[in-house]
Amino acid sequence: xxxxxxxxxxxxxxxxxxxxxxxxxxxxxxxxxxxxxxxxxxxxxxxxxxxxxxxxxxxxxxxxxxxxxxxxxxxxxxxxxxxxxxxxxxxxxxxxxxxxxxxxxxxxxxxxxxxxxxxxxxxxxxxxxxxxxxxxxxxxxxxxxxxxxxxxxxxxxxxxxxxxxxxxxxxxxxxxxxxxxxxxxxxxxxxxxxxxxxxxxxxxxxxxxxxxxxxxxxxxxxxxxxxxxxxxxxxxxxxxxxxxxxxxxxxxxxxxxxxxxxxxxxxxxxxxxxxxxxxxxxxxxxxxxxxxxxxxxxxxxxxxxxxxxxx
Amino acid sequence: xxxxxxxxxxxxxxxxxxxxxxxxxxxxxxxxxxxxxxxxxxxxxxxxxxxxxxxxxxxxxxxxxxxxxxxxxxxxxxxxxxxxxxxxxxxxxxxxxxxxxxxxxxxxxxxxxxxxxxxxxxxxxxxxxxxxxxxxxxxxxxxxxxxxxxxxxxxxxxxxxxxxxxxxxxxxxxxxxxxxxxxxxxxxxxxxxxxxxxxxxxxxxxxxxxxxxxxxxxxxxxxxxxxxxxxxxxxxxxxxxxxxxxxxxxxxxxxxxxxxxxxxxxxxxxxxxxxxxxxxxxxxxxxxxxxxxxxxxxxxxxxxxxxxxxxxxxxxxxxxxxxxxxxxxxxxxxxxxxxxxxxxxxxxxxxxxxxxxxxxxxxxxxxxxxxxxxxxxxxxxxxxxxxxxxxxxxxxxxxxxxxxxxxxxxxxxxxxxxxxxxxxxxxxxxxxxxxxxxxxxxxxxxxxxxxxxxxxxxxxxxxxxxxxxxxxxxxxxxxxx
Numbered sequence: 001x002x003x004x005x006x007x008x009x010x011x012x013x014x015x016x017x018x019x020x021x022x023x024x025x026x027x028x029x030x031x032x033x034x035x036x037x038x039x040x041x042x043x044x045x046x047x048x049x050x051x052x053x054x055x056x057x058x059x060x061x062x063x064x065x066x067x068x069x070x071x072x073x074x075x076x077x078x079x080x081x082x083x084x085x086x087x088x089x090x091x092x093x094x095x096x097x098x099x100x101x102x103x104x105x106x107x108x109x110x111x112x113x114x115x116x117x118x119x120x121x122x123x124x125x126x127x128x129x130x131x132x133x134x135x136x137x138x139x140x141x142x143x144x145x146x147x148x149x150x151x152x153x154x155x156x157x158x159x160x161x162x163x164x165x166x167x168x169x170x171x172x173x174x175x176x177x178x179x180x181x182x183x184x185x186x187x188x189x190x191x192x193x194x195x196x197x198x199x200x201x202x203x204x205x206x207x208x209x210x211x212x213x214x215x216x217x218x219x220x221x222x223x224x225x226x227x228x229x230x231x232x233x234x235x236x237x238x239x240x241x242x243x244x245x246x247x248x249x250x251x252x253x254x255x256x257x258x259x260x261x262x263x264x265x266x267x268x269x270x271x272x273x274x275x276x277x278x279x280x281x282x283x284x285x286x287x288x289x290x291x292x293x294x295x296x297x298x299x300x301x302x303x304x305x306x307x308x309x310x311x
Numbered sequence: 312x313x314x315x316x317x318x319x320x321x322x323x324x325x326x327x328x329x330x331x332x333x334x335x336x337x338x339x340x341x342x343x344x345x346x347x348x349x350x351x352x353x354x355x356x357x358x359x360x361x362x363x364x365x366x367x368x369x370x371x372x373x374x375x376x377x378x379x380x381x382x383x384x385x386x387x388x389x390x391x392x393x394x395x396x397x398x399x400x401x402x403x404x405x406x407x408x409x410x411x412x413x414x415x416x417x418x419x420x421x422x423x424x425x426x427x428x429x430x431x432x433x434x435x436x437x438x439x440x441x442x443x444x445x446x447x448x449x450x451x452x453x454x455x456x457x458x459x460x461x462x463x464x465x466x467x468x469x470x471x472x473x474x475x476x477x478x479x480x481x482x483x484x485x486x487x488x489x490x491x492x493x494x495x496x497x498x499x500x501x502x503x504x505x506x507x508x509x510x511x512x513x514x515x516x517x518x519x520x521x522x523x524x525x526x527x528x529x530x531x532x533x534x535x536x537x538x539x540x541x542x543x544x545x546x547x548x549x550x551x552x553x554x555x556x557x558x559x560x561x562x563x564x565x566x567x568x569x570x571x572x573x574x575x576x577x578x579x580x581x582x583x584x585x586x587x588x589x590x591x592x593x594x595x596x597x598x599x600x601x602x603x604x605x606x607x608x609x610x611x612x613x614x615x616x617x618x619x620x621x622x623x624x625x626x627x628x629x630x631x632x633x634x635x636x637x638x639x640x641x642x643x644x645x646x647x648x649x650x651x652x653x654x655x656x657x658x659x660x661x662x663x664x665x666x667x668x669x670x671x672x673x674x675x676x677x678x679x680x681x682x683x684x685x686x687x688x689x690x691x692x693x694x695x696x697x698x699x700x701x702x703x704x705x706x707x708x709x710x711x712x713x714x715x716x717x718x719x720x721x722x723x724x725x726x727x728x729x730x731x732x733x734x735x736x737x738x739x740x741x742x743x744x745x746x747x748x749x750x751x752x753x754x755x756x757x758x759x760x761x762x763x764x765x766x767x768x769x770x771x772x773x774x775x776x777x778x779x780x781x782x783x784x785x786x787x788x789x790x791x792x
Contacts, residue, residue, distance in 0.1 A: 024734040026754050029585030039425060041319035041637035049314065231584050266314045267628050274314055 007239065008204065010169075012162030019161055019200060025192035025228055034223035040263045047259065051294050054258040054286075055082060057276045058092040059116055059247065061284050063123075063215065069104045072097055074311035076108030083291050083308070086298070092287065093276040094146060098122070099139040106143030116146035116181070120171060123185075123214035125150040129167060136174040147171070148181045148247075148282075150214060151198065153188045161201060168205030181209035181247055186225045187217040195225055199232035203244050211247035215282060220250025223264055230268040237269075246273075249282025255293040258286060316630075319637040321424045325411045331362040332500070334370055334524060335507035337377035338517025344369040349526070351500055354421035355634050355643040355678040363500045366523035368532050371492070374521040375538040378463040378490040381518030386490050387460055391447035398443030398486060400513040405436045408509065412502055416474055417634040419501040421643030421679075422597050424635050431475045434759055438478040438777075441761035442486035445782060449487065452782050459787040460488030461564055462540030467530045467554075468503075469546045470496035470645050471600040471701075477503055479765075479776045480543050481520060487785035489541065490519045494533055497526040498646050531557075539563060543784065545602070548699075548725075548770045566774025566784045568602065568766055570699040571727030573748065574720035575605030575756060578713075579614045581732035585754065587621045590705070593730060593756035595629065595683050598642055599703040600649075602771075603728035605756050607689075607696060609716055612709040619687060619707065626670040626683045633675075641672075641703065644679040653681050653702035660686050660695040665706070691722055699725070713738065717745045726768030730756045749775070 008018035042050055060079045062071060076095055083089040094114035097105050105115045117139035121127035127135075136147055149171045155163045172180050182202035186195050202210045210229055213220035226248045233244045248261055258281060265273050273279050288308045295303050331348065333340040343364035350359045366374070386394070405412065412435075413427040422431075449458045464484045468476035473495055484491045495503035507522045523529055527550070534542045535557050544554050545568040558565050575593045577586050593605025610618050634642035644650045661667055665686040674680045681703055689696050689706040696706050710716040720729055729748040731739050739753040749767045752758060759765070764775035774784045 023581070023583040026582035026585035026734075029582065029588055029754065033585070033588050039429065039637070040316065042316060043319050044317040046315060046317040053314075228584075262314065271314045 010162070010165060015161045015165055015201070015204075016159070019197040022196055022200060025196055027192050027224075030192055030224045030227055034227045034264065037263050037267055038223060038260045040260075042259050042263065048297050050259045050262050051255060051290050051297070052090055053262060053274055054255070054281065055290050055294070056090040056093060057280050058287050058290075059094045059096040059249075059280050059282045060092045060287060061096040061215070061249075061282055063096070063098060063118060067098060067101060069101065072101045072104045073108045076105055076113075078287070078309055078311040079113055080109060082287055083294070086295075089291070089294065093280055096148065096282065099135055099142070099144070102139050102142035102144045114146050115144050116148055117142075117144035118148045118214075120149040122148070122150055123216040125152050126154075129170060132167070133170060133174045136171050140174070140176055140178045144178055146179045146181060147175050148183055148211060150183045150185060151202065153185055156189065156194070156198060156201075165201055165205050168202060168207065172206035179208040180206065181211045182207040183211045183214055183249075184229075185214055185217055186212050187219045192224065192228050195228045196232055199229050200236065203232070203236045203242075207244060209245035209247050209280070211249055211282065213250040213282075215250035218251070221248035221252055223260060226261060227264055227268060230265060230273075233273075234269045243278060245278040245280065247280040247282055252281055252283055253285050253289060255289050258290065316638050318633070320633060321414055321417075321635045321637055323414060323418065323635065326415050326418065328361055328501075332364065332504050332524070334364050334366050334374070335504065335510075335520070335522040336370070336374045337521065338511065338515075340507070343367060349497065351419060351498065353418050353678075354498075354645050355675070357677050360419060360501065363504075363524045366494075366525045366529045366532075370523060371529070371532045371536055374492045374523050375463060375465075375536050377518035378492050378521055379538055381516055382460075382462055382490040385516040386485070386519045387462075387488055389488070391449060391488075394485065394488065395443045395446035397513055397515050398439055398446060398482065401509060401515070402436050402439035402443060404509045404512055405432070405439060408505075409433075409436065412474060412505060414635065415505060416502050417642070419499045420470065420473060421634050421645050423639040423642040424637055425639065426597060431472060434761070435474050435478040438475075438482045438761045442482035446486040449782065449786065452779050454783060454786050454788055458487070461785060461787055462489060463538060464489045464491045464541040464543060464785065465533045465536065465539040466491055466493040466543045467534060467546065468493065468495055470499040471597060471602070473499040474502040474506065476545055477506055480545075483776070483781050484543075484785050485519065487782060489785050492521045492523060492533060492539070494523050494525060494530050497524070500524040534558070537561070541565075541785065543774075544568070551772060564784070566766075566776070567772035568774070568776065569770060569772040570725055571602045571604065571767065571771050572607055572697065572699050572723045572725045573603055573605050573728040573730065574607045574609050574723075575730035576609045576710075576716045576720055576732065576742065577611065577614070577618060578716075578731075578733040578735070578738065579611045580734050581614075582734060582754065583614070583618065583621065586732040587618065587625050589730060589732060589754070589756045590622055591625055591629070594705045595626075595641060595703050596757050598644055598681070600645060600701055601757065602699075603750060603757065603765075605728070605730050606700060606704070606706060607723075608705055608707045609719055610707060610709050611716075612711055615707075615709050619685070622685065623668060626685070629670060629672065629683055631672040631674070631680065631682065641683060644681050644702065647679055649701065650679040650681060653700055653704060656695055656698060656700045657684065657704055660689070660693060660706070663693050663695075665689045665693055665695060691719060697723065713742065717742065721745075721747050724770040727771035728752065
């Protein structure tokens with residue numbers, strides 16, 4: 001890549017020239033490539049491996065107005081031991097909650113799991129920078145070691161790349177030691193060209209992970225969007241040597257879908273990205289389907305929804 | 312820990328192979344008069360799949376006579392609406408038996424099941440559905456108020472897309488009211504014989520479709536037969552020229568779809584990741600056994616290194632092996648003679664100083680294989696830039712300006728297809744007007760649709776298959792003018 005020569009400084013003009021100079025994405029081609037990878041047939045040992053890998057990459061999530069300490073504690077118990085009948089089941093990567101429930105989650109999981117907090121006026125991101133930074137600092141102080149921030153999509157679509165960039169820099173600074181996941185909300189960015197530009201913007205701003213969606217906007221994660229983000233991560237690594245993770249969040253409910261994403265990762269950036277440090281699923285219902293499939297592989301038959309816990 | 316895909320083979324149990332096959336003449340399987348048989352082999356394992364009859368002069372006479380009688384007594388006089396019913400029936404039977412046909416195609420040809428299942432078979436059915444729709448609407452196709460069929464069509468098809476090439480030939484011929492005698496390639500006769508069974512299942516009147524198996528000599532006897540009104544051939548330019556000589560002065564109508572050496576032109580403003588996919592799909596689809604393959608990659612010099620790096624990385628992920636494994640991307644080379652031709656041309660590329668790179672993939676012990684290969688530093692003067700290799704071998708050339716791209720793309724005796732990669736719409740149109748190729752793809756490659764005409768310029772042949780234009784090859788167009 002010659003991109004390394006073109007890397008921007010943080011001035012708005014330089015950012016704009018850089019982002020608009022990235023190669024375009026042909027939507028038909030990207031959708032076709034993602035669909036072709038979706039026809040891979042993952043069976044037997046490969047499937048067993050993929051299901052365990054997927055479980056270990058889940059950010060088990062609850063982001064509802066009706067969340068309570070009780071609900072969060074129950075989810076944390078499930079995150080630690082997803083299948084109480086089978087101790088060989090891996091635990092998930094992290095629990096993901098609103099900032100005010102971080103302390104509850106941290107107490108429940110101790111140091112065994114990551115605690116991710118959505119911050120920066122999630123999901124719309126419509127608040128002043130001060131409020132967003134306060135939101136971030138409070139979550140970190142309460143015990144979050146991962147922050148899932150949202151970008152200002154309004155500013156991005158208005159072409160104010162510098163403003164989005166500065167906000168990411170400031171939030172990254174407020175995170176301190178916590179890892180920063182930057183949510184692009186691709187369902188609102190709409191075009192794959194925008195997805196590629198926003199991915200680069202977030203990585204240049206210091207993101208440790210780039211994340212597709214809040215889960216509050218449809219469509220959330222899709223294979224073509226994730227493909228374009230993986231390509232961006234791959235190119236960023238080749239340009240800068242830095243490894244950035246990708247989190248596909250929202251709308252991934254079945255094991256079959258999850259495995260398609262793992263194939264996408266494997267054949268786009270390679271299997272070194274197939275670790276919870278570099279790929280995550282943001283999901284609430286996916287885990288139970290993974291557990292059902294895991295039980296079926298172990299026993300040879302399907303159990304049923306009453307054989308996995310509802311927390 | 313690496314993510315290893317476990318083998319996922321499609322079952323062969325769905326295919327019911329017989330040990331030997333006769334010729335399909337006048338609605339029945341019959342033995343060849345000469346009694347000569349030849350073997351058809353699975354190129355991935357070198358296992359003999361079946362013995363097939365070699366049609367001789369007597370058999371060609373019988374088949375052409377059966378087709379003539381069927382044309383004059385049944386199919387020619389039949390209303391378009393009734394012909395359409397048969398074609399729709401055939402299309403539905405193909406869909407119903409598509410898994411069986413896809414497995415059989417992959418066994419006989421060596422192409423990956425992913426392609427036979429997701430590309431070949433859906434297109435085969437689509438061609439019959441499309442042309443079924445035309446059968447009762449020919450007077451609206453722009454060929455005058457009463458377009459007439461030609462009579463008996465002799466059709467000779469290649470081994471790269473056996474059933475799809477059959478569909479391209481048989482569907483328009485039957486829709487227009489002609490009867491056919493078709494010869495599949497000697498290395499891939501099995502799906503054509505399965506199609507004969509589908510014709511019986513569809514109660515197609517005897518003699519409307521006749522299938523003669525055999526090699527080059529059978530093909531020569533068929534296309535030179537005086538009882539034939541129309542010859543349609545897809546295959547090598549060399550054989551095409553011989554057929555054209557033999558047809559001269561006979562009054563036979565002729566369409567030829569021959570070789571190609573397509574340029575795939577990538578500009579510096581192209582969507583690079585999708586262009587890389589398009590390059591892969593352009594030359595490594597069906598092991599490069601594609602007449603319209605994008606075998607010459609023309610890269611704008613300013614992005615050449617970047618694209619070649621991306622391309623090599625992508626080729627490293629291609630999975631070569633068992634064609635019946637659902638995760639295989641690159642299957643077997645169809646025959647040992649084709650492999651020898653690829654080897655010979657690749658050696659010439661090395662000898663002439665081009666730089667060879669082959670994807671690092673394990674080659675199975677049995678069968679015929681060739682790894683995806685890229686030559687850089689190729690110039691217009693290299694043999695690998697001029698001759699059709701018909702294998703998974705890409706020649707990379709560079710250009711500086713759009714004019715130079717057009718000049719280099721057109722500087723070939725062939726003219727079947729071309730590809731353009733740029734995000735600039737005006738450049739696509741500018742290029743498409745100047746490229747002398749029958750098909751020009753923009754920001755995609757190797758896309759086919761029965762509604763879109765396909766065919767060549769120059770030594771890539773003449774006549775079109777598919778679309779309204781393709782109907783003209785099977786109608787008495789001159790008589791209406």
